[in-house]
Amino acid sequence: MLLSILTLTPGVVGLLVLLLVPRDAVRLQRWAGLGASLAAFAVALLVWSRFDPANPGFQLVEVRPWLPQYGIFYRLGMDGISLVLVLLTTLLQPLVFISSWHAIKDKVKGYVVAMLLLETGMIGAFLATDLFLFYVFWELMLLPMYFIIGVWGGERRVYAAVKFVLFTLAGSLLMLVGIIYLSWLHHAQFGSWSFAYEDMTRLVIPMGQGFWHSPQLLLFAAFALAFAIKVPVWPLHTWLPDAHVEAPTGGSIILAGVLLKLGTFGLLRFNRTLFPEAWELATPLFVVLAVIAIIYGALVSWAQKDIKKLVAYSSVSHMGFIILGLFAGGVAATQGALLQMVNHGLSTGALFMLVGVIYERRHTRLIEDFGGLAAVMPYYAGAFILTTLASIGVPGLNGFVGEFLILAGAFRTQRLAVVLAATGIILGAVYMLSLVQRVFWNPLTNPANEKLPDLTWYEVLAFAPLAILMVWIGVHPSTFLSISEAAVTRLIGG
């Protein structure tokens, strides 16, 4: 019951706001959004306290018949992997509401409703242990994000929103066929209909001869395409800069913080477990793509003139690390990839939040419009620099732990890739530090920047939890690594 409450609270409150709250009651709408997301966070913490880290299987399992004659059940369950990501999701959502408290002035009701429905979709996708249910939650995220980008976004918002929807659907629809095929396979092998994830792990999926005659390779491709678009893996990333840049700040935080993680989560949860032989075969391909993404993303970031675009492209690079960690195999690299998902959610979420702060004040995001902000907005500069250091992996902050685990774990199997990826870390430092240099340290030449107000109390409130976690994970990562250790060990071992 606890997991259902966790999943459905935001969505139900969202629907209530949609149906019952009048359009003009803006304060009530904002408080409803914040309240519901805080409630979900509280439930997530409660779930954490009930969680047994030694148990690698699904906990707090809920099963209810949905279309039982077809083997479709409402199945929720949580293991260490999903708990980590659910905690990240439920933490970020209230911060999104706080940071967009004043930024979103128009059509507040629609924004709150879309955000809350989106949160239900995200939590549900992490917790669903029935493939049909997973698909429903996966698609449930699509429309709210379409509205968030398309209604509250920047100038090219409609282009970005449609591109986001078409890219995402292009991947996920083939996954739907794959899911149906898996259930047919289950019927063929066990004589009963099922969509349950744990039943699927017992399937023997034939490898066959050649790609087009290999059920396992085709299924792997159908699932991997859906997830690779979401991550996004180079060269499927082209929707990302558009969507991230055009989305309003809150949308960017959720996109970078959580939605991208659903791609890597899906690869780990479904592709790795269900199609192990195909995973082995595809490893070289994905390692190469990951290295390309790391270096390409970093180089393109370096060339950006717009701060938000720079942060957006840096996501391509960071997600490349996570892919490398997942495909390198081994517990350490996988744990590192999982931790890096959280880290990227925290640091890139924080960066988008901070970009939003400056955009609210100056209505420009061009790097050349700034300079010398460290003197004008010292707290803001401090927050930005802390996040930058976390993002480029300075020891003592969270990014270092994740990247170190990935590279150390991958070193045995993917030596060349690790060497190349390490250059990506250097490039990351180059473009981030040069951004800090140009925005905060260069002489203050533009008079428009002289009187910029520093962070307000609610902006600090939205940023503080992220900063605390960046340091916490950097200093004591085992708080979080221990949550997922048992689940990851079983996943890698078996």
Add this chain to the structure above:
Amino acid sequence: MPVNDLAAILPELLLVIVGALLALADSFAPALRPRFGLLGAVTAIAAGLLRWLVPLPGRVWSGALLVDPMARFLDTYVLVAVLLCALMADPYLARTKARLGEFYALLLWAAVGAMVMMKSDHLLVIFVGLELLSVCLYALNAFHTTSVVSLEAGWKYLVVGAFSAAVLLFGVALLYGATGTLALGQAAGALAALPGSPLLLAGLALLFAGLAFKLALVPFHAWAPDVYQGSPTPVTAFLSVVPKGAALVVLARTVAALLPPPATVRWTLLLAAVAVLSMTLGNLVAIAQRDLKRMLAYSGIAHMGYALVGIAAFGQDGVAAVLVYVAAYTLMNIAAFAVVSAFSEGEEEPHLVTDLAGQGWVRPGLSFALAVAMFSLAGIPPTVGFAAKFLVFRAAVLDGLVWLAVVGVINSLVSVFFYLRVVYYLYMRPLPKRQPQYTEPLAVRLVAGLCAVGIFVLGVLPGIVLETAELAARTLTR
């Protein structure tokens, strides 16, 4: 057993009688005209209740009609469509100054035609039902007598309808020549004796062609956009769901009786090919449409392609999926047409998608219903459109037609583009300077609201309709 026979067709009798009374009342009690829509709706509800109350005797009228769980499912679906169309018709007729009893009489009689057609496995009864349905629709299409496009629509539907009826009848005649019987059940036995008879093949092909005209499947689709665009919008709503469901059911019956599984590979391929053509052409051409009714016409062509995937897959899963599809299609299409009928200033005007600009924030209720209908047509969960598509594609995969399912989902992706364009105009475009004067009649709001709620409820709990559909499908596939 005449009592039993009469009891079995009580709903039809009720519709015929009330229809006649409405036509008479128009002359003798014109003061009642504003109540006719409500009367039609109540009659549909009453007929539906009757269908659920009277027992299901099975074969009645010397075997001409089959009143079984299948009949109950189909009647319910037709009557829901009649109810929704009758409700949304009244404001439309009031606006076009044509609040006449004949409209509802024709609507109820058309429903009787569809109900008879779907209940029979005797080819002549099917034909009679089809003609009753079509003749009523010819008149309804042209009901907006001052509009040239409406008259044109009626005329076009008449010509195409008469032609397709002739094709179908010719096919029936050839089948009779080949098998010596008009009852599909008995024809199956006769068929086993003559595999591959050219007479039979020609008969089946013509029968399929006649039904494909009704379904507007490629390459028999050309009439649909003009007729959809020209007909009065409530009629378009009815026309876009009821004859299509009826023709699908007849198709399923024919496939079940005449094409027993081992012999169907070629026919499966033919059906699959027509499905692929319809989906692809419908969706691609819909992208280019600027008129909402024309867009929905092409989307309808594509949707009948999806439904045909279920017939090609066949089996109990396939037929149940098709039945769910028909039910889903009814809700989402009627919701869309209901809103389109409200969001138009003049009936002569084209219903341009650009006219919707910014309405989402000004008229939130109806706009939301239209957006929900679009999401459902695009097959995005948690709507009933997704459930229906899932079931159809599932049936295809289980039948070994994985490639057909893949073609289907790729088509879904294409269709998202133009369905979302409607949403884009509703919510992401500024209001034009000259704000359009749309009215939101209560009846239309009611219809759109009912459909939107139905789309969500059946989308989250598809079991409600699926269980009845499976029960119905079992009667067909044994």
